[in-house]
Amino acid sequence: MQKKAIIVSAPSGAGKTTIVKNLLRFIPSLEFSVSACSRTKRDGETNGKDYYFISGDEFRDKIADEEFIEWQEVYPGSYYGTLKSEMERIWSQEKNPIFDVDVVGGLNLKKYFGTEGLAIFIQPPSIGELEKRLRNRGTESDETLWKRINKAAYELNYAPHFDHIVINDDLEKKCREIADMVKHFLNI
Ligand code: ADP
Numbered sequence: 250m251q252k253k254a255i256i257v258s259a260p261s262g263a264g265k266t267t268i269v270k271n272l273l274r275f276i277p278s279l280e281f282s283v284s285a286c287s288r289t290k291r292d293g294e295t296n297g298k299d300y301y302f303i304s305g306d307e308f309r310d311k312i313a314d315e316e317f318i319e320w321q322e323v324y325p326g327s328y329y330g331t332l333k334s335e336m337e338r339i340w341s342q343e344k345n346p347i348f349d350v351d352v353v354g355g356l357n358l359k360k361y362f363g364t365e366g367l368a369i370f371i372q373p374p375s376i377g378e379l380e381k382r383l384r385n386r387g388t389e390s391d392e393t394l395w396k397r398i399n400k401a402a403y404e405l406n407y408a409p410h411f412d413h414i415v416i417n418d419d420l421e422k423k424c425r426e427i428a429d430m431v432k433h434f435l436n437i
């Protein structure tokens with residue numbers, strides 16, 4: 250089978266998780282790549298489904314043992330990464346992994362997969378709208394909200410390195426547009 254991968258990256262709050270969930274619903278050959286992460290689990294999240302939640306020490310041991318294809322300290326003290334074992338799990342089901350990762354992680358994965366990877370950058374309509382979405386999501390304290398917004402301003406500079414940039418304004422329309430892009434790339 251063709252080992253093609255879909256990489257979706259964006260500043261936190263731009264809507265990538267919403268878009269990835271939509272793609273998973275409508276394109277059955279996609280399988281979500283569950284990252285390992287060292288932050289604490291939020292209400293409503295499931296270990297092994299949203300993330301493999303592990304401690305910082307465990308995460309650092311896995312880095313030393315070269316168990317990751319990519320990892321980042323996305324926020325100070327919070328590590329996130331894709332385990333080689335996760336890729337084996339997905340390829341063994343003859344599915345195509347779809348990644349929901351931060352911007353630098355997305356570019357690292359694009360480098361890893363080369364032409365077999367489709368890297369899509371989800372851009373918020375504006376920083377003001379990003380702040381509104383993060384506030385409405387209700388998952389952030391004032392401190393983590395500002396960390397995410399400051400980081401977003403910097404991450405927008407990386408957009409031109411992706412295969413496609415999609416401004417996430419009209420969610421339904423953009424989900425359709427991205428689904429068409431993905432199907433075209435996977436020849437389905
Ligand atoms: P990310 O995964 O990039 O951090 P989410 O998918 O969690 O972002 O989206 C952040 C918030 O914005 C969520 O509450 C989501 O429902 C909302 N959202 C996503 N896309 C849109 C959109 N196009 N218009 C308005 N709200 C949106």
Ligand code: 5GP
Nearest residue numbers: 261284320321323329330331349350351354
């Ligand atoms: P959150 O804490 O909101 O779930 O995620 C924080 C950020 O980490 C998001 O931008 C998310 O996409 C990113 N992320 C999740 N998994 C990975 C990963 O495996 N690698 C990298 N580099 N970033 C990830």
